[in-house]
Structures are given as C-alpha cells and as structure tokens.
Amino acid sequence: MSYLNQNKTPLFTALKEHHKNNVIPFDVPGHKHGRGLKEFTDYVGSTVMELDVNSMKCLDNICNPIGVIKEAEELAAYAYGSDKAFFLVNGTTSGVQAMIMSACQPGDKIILPRNAHKSAVSGLILSGAIPIYIQPEINSDLGIAMGVTVESVEETIGRHPDAKAVFLINPTYYGATSNIKDIVRVAHRNAMAVLVDEAHGAHMSFHEDFPMSAMEAGADMSAVSTHKTGGSLTQSSLLLLREGIIDPFIVKKNLSLMQTTSASYLLMASIDVARKQLAVEGPELLQKVLDLTRDARSRINKIEGLYAFGTELIGTQGVHSFDESKLGVNVRKIGLTGFEVYDILIDEYNIQVELADYYNILAIVSLGDHKEQLDALVEALVDIAEKYKRDEEIKVVNSFLKNPDVIVSPRDAFYSNKKAIKFEDAEGEISGESIMAYPPGIPIVSPGERISKDIIEHIMLLKEEESLLQGTEDPYAEYIRVLGLGSKR
Missing domain, CATH: 3.90.100.10 (Orn/Lys/Arg decarboxylase, C-terminal domain)
Structure with missing residues (x-):
C-alpha cells in the first residue's frame, strides 16, 4: 500500500459538507435534524442532531462501502499496519464475534484464555465453536489474572492440534500483555489463525513505549476499541485484518450479520477523526499520558499501604510487557477492598474509576486527561488511606477460578x-x-x-x-x- 495522508478525514469532511448544504430531509431519522426531539436537542446541541443522518450516496454505506467510508477505512488500516480495517458501530463486541465466526465453524476448536471477555463467549455461541481454555498466569499478591505463556499455548496446541484458532487478549484490563509475537509464530507454524481482543490497546501502535500491537506481531485479526483509549465516541471500534489465513469476504459477510444497517455517522466520523489524531499527534499526546501516569504511580507508591503496580511486573509469569496507561492500585494493605475504595471515590470525592475487584482499583488514563485530574485522584487516595485504614489487611485468597469443566458446547x-x-x-x-x-x-x-x-x-x-x-x-x-x-x- 502506497503512502496515505493521515491528515485526511474523508468521512468527517463529507459529513461536514453535507451539513453545510442544509438539505431538507424526507428520510430517516425521524427527529429531522433534532426538531422532532426538542428537549434532547436543546441539551446536547443542534449540531449533534443535524449530524445524526442516514446513509446516502454522498456519505457511503457501511454495509458495502465504496466511497468515503471505504477511504476512511483504508486510512485506518494504514495507520494500524493492517491490510483491511472495518468500522464497527456495535462496539468491539461485534468485532470479537465476527472474528470467531470468521475463523471457526460449528464444532471447530478454538484455544482461548479463561479471562476472555463475555463477547468471546457470545462468539462461541454464534459460531458453534468449542472452547479449549488456557489458564492465564495468576499474580497471587495482586489477586488478578495476567497473560498466558508461550509454553502454555504450545502445550495446549500439542493436545489439540486440530484447533482452528488461538484467541488472545492484548492487553488485559490491568495492562499485562503476553509474548504475542512468539505466540503468533507458534500458532502459524501449526496452521492456526490468531485472533486478538485488543479492546484496551487502541493507542499502543502510536508510541514506542507501549506494548507491541497485534498487527505488529503478525496476528490475523484484532478488534480495537478506539472509543476506550483512542478518543472516539462510545460504541465505535475497528476490526483489523491481515490477509492470508482468513478471507476478507467471509469477515465482511459475518459483520453484515452483526452490525446495524443504519450505522451512526456520529460514531463513524469520530473513528475517522480519532484515527487522524493518533496517526498525526499520537506520539506527542501519548507521551503526555505516560508522563502523567508515571508521576501518579510514583506518588501513589509513597502512600503507606498502597501499591500502584507497573513495569516492574515485566518478566514475571504472564507479563511480557505492560501498558502504563492502566493505573492499577492494590489497596488490600490498608484493610479495604477495591470495591470499598471504588465506592468511596465516587461517593465522597466525585471520582469515577474504571473498575474494582477484591484487592484493586483501576483508573484508565488516556488522551483527555490532565494533571489536575491525576492530582485529584492521588490526593483522594492519600485521604482515604488516612481516614479509612483498618488495622487488619485484606487476606489474599484465590480470587481467580480454575479452568471450568466444559460439559456441553x-x-x-x-x-x-x-x-x-x-x-x-x-x-x-x-x-x-x-x-x-x-x-x-x-x-x-x-x-x-x-x-x-x-x-x-x-x-x-x-x-x-x-x-x-x-x-x-x-x-x-x-x-x-x-x-x-x-x-x-
């Protein structure tokens, strides 16, 4: 593929041009540029509603893109180093489902870690594939699952040489990544496709200090949540394909089953602009993210009883690399569960973190964060550690379950x-x-x-x-x- 100018936003530009023309709408949506939903329009703004339009010649169609959507998808593929990219408006869930359906037919085996997202289970139901689970490595001090090892993948492939695909997570929710490049090599040597849930890795291709992306590692497909860490609107994502093992036509056919025929142009245009921003300004913007998280992690680790884990985990079982934008904080030594700290943060400090488990909280730091927000989080944690600390720390128990007995598909x-x-x-x-x-x-x-x-x-x-x-x-x-x-x- 020849060089593509990443400063272009073909879909967003076409949408703005259409908006400027002030076309009289006798098509859907029925709110007709917001006039039919006045209370909502008055709150969110007329421009948002005027850009909420339906497919038409000048704006292309997601089901069979031949115009500006096709051009925007080609730019995304180039930016992420894939052969093809497909816009998703049903979230990365639809991408994960389409990946599994494209690689597996009913009765085919697929190797996947037990800590896969529920969308992977939905993909198993829709495809009829049989799961062969790999136990991820467990960090017992933190009480969380990490990645899978190359050795565990090799051993599982040895027991199930007829499997059609290997499914990976890159990175995990808490930022750990497996040695994805070597796993891809092992899988391909055994004629298996590699599918990657990269929901939390949309940013990783655009700064050298982040872990290797699935496409860089040679994976066949990855589903990327641009809305989580790439800046686009909630529910918008990308499905990336490296041609070879998986037929692009099969992927397109499966996506047509998963996605709406009335794709939101607000969502798709936000992917177009987010891709441009990452490709053009990514290194600079992501350096700021790294600076913020490194500073916050250092300060949190000076609070007695708290542990903000990070790159020091690299080299431990199941951690080949680490995404520093995932700010996980282990709180068990102050005698509180992660669930309790999660509630205190929102109820008393107006701070919403991504999630909690029995031992940890997780804050996602991304392109829209500033020092003031990180300062507020650190100061709140200082306060919580002083006000709410209990003498008896939370006892570490086995908080992650062993691979289940799969009795029925x-x-x-x-x-x-x-x-x-x-x-x-x-x-x-x-x-x-x-x-x-x-x-x-x-x-x-x-x-x-x-x-x-x-x-x-x-x-x-x-x-x-x-x-x-x-x-x-x-x-x-x-x-x-x-x-x-x-x-x-």
Whole structure:
C-alpha cells in the first residue's frame, strides 16, 4: 500500500459538507435534524442532531462501502499496519464475534484464555465453536489474572492440534500483555489463525513505549476499541485484518450479520477523526499520558499501604510487557477492598474509576486527561488511606477460578431447555447462562460449564461486596438457569 495522508478525514469532511448544504430531509431519522426531539436537542446541541443522518450516496454505506467510508477505512488500516480495517458501530463486541465466526465453524476448536471477555463467549455461541481454555498466569499478591505463556499455548496446541484458532487478549484490563509475537509464530507454524481482543490497546501502535500491537506481531485479526483509549465516541471500534489465513469476504459477510444497517455517522466520523489524531499527534499526546501516569504511580507508591503496580511486573509469569496507561492500585494493605475504595471515590470525592475487584482499583488514563485530574485522584487516595485504614489487611485468597469443566458446547447449552434454581443450590449443575461482574465483563461461569462449589462461593463473595452482576435472567442473580438434563452429579 502506497503512502496515505493521515491528515485526511474523508468521512468527517463529507459529513461536514453535507451539513453545510442544509438539505431538507424526507428520510430517516425521524427527529429531522433534532426538531422532532426538542428537549434532547436543546441539551446536547443542534449540531449533534443535524449530524445524526442516514446513509446516502454522498456519505457511503457501511454495509458495502465504496466511497468515503471505504477511504476512511483504508486510512485506518494504514495507520494500524493492517491490510483491511472495518468500522464497527456495535462496539468491539461485534468485532470479537465476527472474528470467531470468521475463523471457526460449528464444532471447530478454538484455544482461548479463561479471562476472555463475555463477547468471546457470545462468539462461541454464534459460531458453534468449542472452547479449549488456557489458564492465564495468576499474580497471587495482586489477586488478578495476567497473560498466558508461550509454553502454555504450545502445550495446549500439542493436545489439540486440530484447533482452528488461538484467541488472545492484548492487553488485559490491568495492562499485562503476553509474548504475542512468539505466540503468533507458534500458532502459524501449526496452521492456526490468531485472533486478538485488543479492546484496551487502541493507542499502543502510536508510541514506542507501549506494548507491541497485534498487527505488529503478525496476528490475523484484532478488534480495537478506539472509543476506550483512542478518543472516539462510545460504541465505535475497528476490526483489523491481515490477509492470508482468513478471507476478507467471509469477515465482511459475518459483520453484515452483526452490525446495524443504519450505522451512526456520529460514531463513524469520530473513528475517522480519532484515527487522524493518533496517526498525526499520537506520539506527542501519548507521551503526555505516560508522563502523567508515571508521576501518579510514583506518588501513589509513597502512600503507606498502597501499591500502584507497573513495569516492574515485566518478566514475571504472564507479563511480557505492560501498558502504563492502566493505573492499577492494590489497596488490600490498608484493610479495604477495591470495591470499598471504588465506592468511596465516587461517593465522597466525585471520582469515577474504571473498575474494582477484591484487592484493586483501576483508573484508565488516556488522551483527555490532565494533571489536575491525576492530582485529584492521588490526593483522594492519600485521604482515604488516612481516614479509612483498618488495622487488619485484606487476606489474599484465590480470587481467580480454575479452568471450568466444559460439559456441553456454549451453543448447545444456550439453545437447550433450562430450569431456574436457587444459585446456592446449583453445585454440580450445568449452567445455561453466564454470570459476570461488569466491568470487566469476564464470565465466572458460561453456558455449558459445570457449576462448582468454588464458583458459588466466588459469586456469593461478589454479591456481599455489592458488585454489579450480569448475565442471568434473574436481575439479582438469586436464581440461575441450568440445563434440565438431570445434570447434577
């Protein structure tokens, strides 16, 4: 591909030109430039509503782009070092699902870490693929899962040489990355595609101090949440493809199943501008992100009882590299759970962090952050460590579950007849639903898996901490639907 001018924003430019023409709309959307939804328009602004338009010749169509969307996608592919890029308006979830559906047919095996996002489980249900789980490495001091090792991937491939694909996370929610380049080499040597959930790595290609991206490592596909760390609007993402193992036509066909035919031009235009900003100004902007997080991490580590972990983890099991924009803080030595600190921060300091677990909180630092915001977080943590500290630190227990027993494929379990039973009575049953704390949205149990005593105890612990649980038909997770097969052993 010849050089493409990254200063261009073909879709956003076309959208602005269309807006300038003040066309009289007799098409959808029905609010007609905001006039039909006055209260909302008065609050968000008329320009936003006037840019909320439908597909038309001058603005191209996401289902079969041949104009400005196609040109914008080509610029994105060039910026990220892929052969093709597809705009996503159903989030990275739709990209993960399309990746798995493009690599696997019903009954095919796919190797993936147990800490994969719920979108991967949805991809298994939609594709009919059979999961072969790899246990990620666990840092017992922090109580969180890291990446997977090359050795564990090799060993799993040796036991399942007929698998069609290897699925990776790059980086994990807390910033750890696996040795993705060597894993790609191992997978390709065994004729397996490599699919990468890069939801939290949209920025990593644009500054040398961040971990290697999936495309740089030679992966076949990656789904990238430009909205999480790249600056675009919520729900907008990219699906990247390296041609070879996976047919681009198959990807396009699967995306047409996953995505709306009425794609938001606000979302797509924001991807176009975010790509330009990363490609043109990324190194400078991301250096500021690094400066902010390095300073905040250093200051937090001077607070007695708190530990803001970072690049010192590189070289430990499951941590080949580390994304410093993920500001994880271990709080257990001040006698508080991460859930408690999460609540205190929002309730008393008006600070919203990304997530909490039993031992940690996680703050995401990105392009829109400034020193004032990081100062407020550090000062709040100083205050919390003084005001709320308890004498007895939180005891580290095994907060991450072992690989489950997959009894029935996720797809078969999803479509099977089910019955609802009290969750605490479900030991030995085969789950018909997923249960997860959200965020991060990593299933604790998925359809088709045996519900163990450990799983029940883990969920009950999360409920005690008032963690937000999702996935069950019962919104309070008091009941779970299990396969009505007399499955209990």
